[in-house]
Amino acid sequence: MMGLLQGRNLPLMVGSLLVCGITASVLLASWLTSYDPTAVDPPRALQPPSSHHPLGTDRLGRDVLSRVLHGGRVSLLAGGAAVAVGAGIGVPVGVACGYWGGKADLVVMRLVDGLMAFPALLLALLTVSALGPGHLQAIAAVGIVLIPVFARFSRAQTIVVRNREFVLAARALGGSALSILHTHILPHLTGPLLVQLTAAFSGAVLAEASLSYLGLGAQPPTPSWGGMLQEARDVLFVAPWLAVGPGAALFLTVLGSNLLGDGLRDLLDPHAPRTTHL
Amino acid sequence: MGPYLLRRLLSVPPVLLGIATLTFLALHAIPGDLAAVLLELEGRPEEVARLREALGLHRPLAVRYLEWLGRLVRADLGNSTALGEPVVRLLAARLPVTISLALTSMAIALSLGVSLGILAAGRQGSFLDLLLLAGSQVGLAIPSFLLGTLLLLAFAAAVPAFPLQGYVPFVHSPLEWARHLALPALTLGLDRAAVLIRIVRASVLEELHQDYVRTAYGKGLPEAAILRRHVLPNALIPVLTVAGMQLGYLFGGALVVEQVFGLPGLGRLAVQGIYARDAAVVEGAVLTLALLLVLLNLAVDLLYAALDPRITYET
Numbered sequence: 001m002m003g004l005l006q007g008r009n010l011p012l013m014v015g016s017l018l019v020c021g022i023t024a025s026v027l028l029a030s031w032l033t034s035y036d037p038t039a040v041d042p043p044r045a046l047q048p049p050s051s052h053h054p055l056g057t058d059r060l061g062r063d064v065l066s067r068v069l070h071g072g073r074v075s076l077l078a079g080g081a082a083v084a085v086g087a088g089i090g091v092p093v094g095v096a097c098g099y100w101g102g103k104a105d106l107v108v109m110r111l112v113d114g115l116m117a118f119p120a121l122l123l124a125l126l127t128v129s130a131l132g133p134g135h136l137q138a139i140a141a142v143g144i145v146l147i148p149v150f151a152r153f154s155r156a157q158t159i160v161v162r163n164r165e166f167v168l169a170a171r172a173l174g175g176s177a178l179s180i181l182h183t184h185i186l187p188h189l190t191g192p193l194l195v196q197l198t199a200a201f202s203g204a205v206l207a208e209a210s211l212s213y214l215g216l217g218a219q220p221p222t223p224s225w226g227g228m229l230q231e232a233r234d235v236l237f238v239a240p241w242l243a244v245g246p247g248a249a250l251f252l253t254v255l256g257s258n259l260l261g262d263g264l265r266d267l268l269d270p271h272a273p274r275t276t277h278l
Numbered sequence: 279m280g281p282y283l284l285r286r287l288l289s290v291p292p293v294l295l296g297i298a299t300l301t302f303l304a305l306h307a308i309p310g311d312l313a314a315v316l317l318e319l320e321g322r323p324e325e326v327a328r329l330r331e332a333l334g335l336h337r338p339l340a341v342r343y344l345e346w347l348g349r350l351v352r353a354d355l356g357n358s359t360a361l362g363e364p365v366v367r368l369l370a371a372r373l374p375v376t377i378s379l380a381l382t383s384m385a386i387a388l389s390l391g392v393s394l395g396i397l398a399a400g401r402q403g404s405f406l407d408l409l410l411l412a413g414s415q416v417g418l419a420i421p422s423f424l425l426g427t428l429l430l431l432a433f434a435a436a437v438p439a440f441p442l443q444g445y446v447p448f449v450h451s452p453l454e455w456a457r458h459l460a461l462p463a464l465t466l467g468l469d470r471a472a473v474l475i476r477i478v479r480a481s482v483l484e485e486l487h488q489d490y491v492r493t494a495y496g497k498g499l500p501e502a503a504i505l506r507r508h509v510l511p512n513a514l515i516p517v518l519t520v521a522g523m524q525l526g527y528l529f530g531g532a533l534v535v536e537q538v539f540g541l542p543g544l545g546r547l548a549v550q551g552i553y554a555r556d557a558a559v560v561e562g563a564v565l566t567l568a569l570l571l572v573l574l575n576l577a578v579d580l581l582y583a584a585l586d587p588r589i590t591y592e593t
Contacts (some may be wrong), residue, residue, distance in 0.1 A: 251416075
């Protein structure tokens with residue numbers, strides 16, 4: 001077994017398998033379970049796992065499997081959207097600062113340092129307290145936390161590429177800044193950025209789940225993994241199985257995404273110290 | 279050392295001012311009227327206007343900011359609108375809980391992370407190394423509130439060795455303090471140990487491949503002595519910086535873990551403040567947590583400079 005796996009990128013294989021499997025089951029939620037995730041059925045409340053309800057039912061008699069699968073849409077979408085917000089704003093800002101430098105770069109980077117001085121979850125909490133609890137607000141909060149991360153990362157990458165010979169040559173040949181950015185700099189950022197996006201995604205899913213656990217993210221009856229774990233906490237000793245579904249889904253998503261990031265790093269950046277095969 | 283110390287100390291006030299400004303802007307400059315929110319839907323326009331005037335919301339933002347900053351410098355954080363108590367008194371009651379939790383979990387994270395990281399590096403490629411790396415990967419992926427819930431199930435429900443919720447101050451009963459803090463600190467500590475194991479392992483492995491280690495082997499020194507006297511002092515210096523960075527995560531994690539274990543700390547106060555739309559409480563809790571973090575990071579940096587003489591030449 002070990003021999004068969006020798007030399008292969010095990011993190012990439014396991015990570016992609018987990019991420020694809022979870023994404024597929026979340027997308028196919030309506031086909032995989034016939035229960036409505038918000039349909040209340042009080043007489044069937046807190047039933048242990050059975051053939052009808054493989055993960056049991058919650059306090060209001062709702063099918064937990066259906067809620068885990070539909071809740072996955074909320075959690076994964078929140079993670080993806082938060083990363084899109086963070087990268088969508090952070091990357092252009094970072095690339096511009098890295099390429100042009102100057103006073104604007106100094107000011108923006110001081111602001112970025114200031115934002116990064118806050119613990120991530122504290123900054124998210126501050127944003128949610130400003131915007132009020134809710135699903136979109138939680139996405140915005142996590143997105144804002146990610147902006148300085150992406151800005152600093154893409155700035156550093158741009159500075160490295162900016163001083164390479166081929167960029168200097170393109171500049172000497174009279175290439176415009178935009179065309180140099182587009183044809184020479186951005187393609188070099190894609191690989192490292194992809195790794196960073198994967199890492200940020202697992203962090204964003206975790207952060208959104210944390211906010212939902214605190215009751216500040218997706219609001220009931222919308223299912224989300226963090227919110228479901230909070231509900232499970234209230235009846236932990238009566239119905240411990242309630243924590244299994246959302247807990248396992250969240251754990252496997254973060255694990256898969258972390259492994260995928262490690263695997264991609266090994267694949268796209270062969271010079272970086274290899275992560276171990278686990 | 280002197281110039282570095284001075285520069286590092288001088289960097290603290292601007293960071294604190296930045297944090298305070300950001301907190302003010304987040305809570306005071308947002309769209310939406312605090313007076314309308316406080317009176318909810320029942321507030322008639324004239325009532326809202328009266329409350330706006332009473333709260334001073336009708337004045338320009340810059341004036342309010344300067345006034346707010348002036349009060350902040352005098353440690354006057356105002357009164358909680360929900361609890362009717364001075365925020366400073368609320369914070370003083372909650373601060374020891376969060377500090378106890380942060381320090382005990384850091385101690386757990388450091389002792390587990392460093393010892394297991396060294397163990398894994400010493401046996402690179404062995405089954406034990408693989409097991410520890412797999413364990414740390416699991417630790418990285420498991421959210422603290424899930425780990426906390428599992429620990430509660432195992433050690434407070436199945437085997438009722440630890441209390442389910444609450445906190446007892448150290449001065450009342452050190453034993454009860456430790457019992458109440460054990461599971462939350464273990465939750466946060468394991469979470470951070472997962473990160474530290476990997477960093478310690480990588481750092482020790484890097485040092486093991488340095489020339490001076492080969493020389494030490496060449497001199498015929500025993501392996502244990504090489505590891506203890508040569509490798510570890512060098513390998514653990516970067517670990518200190520990373521441990522300092524973990525403090526931020528630790529305070530973030532404390533927000534959630536306090537909720538899981540019903541610990542009356544700053545994080546729980548902040549979350550309760552958000553539920554109650556109590557801006558003064560949120561502001562106080564956030565600023566105190568940020569101040570704690572800045573001071574702890576300063577302590578780590580100074581320790582770093584004291585341990586590694588090269589740091590003075592770099593700055």
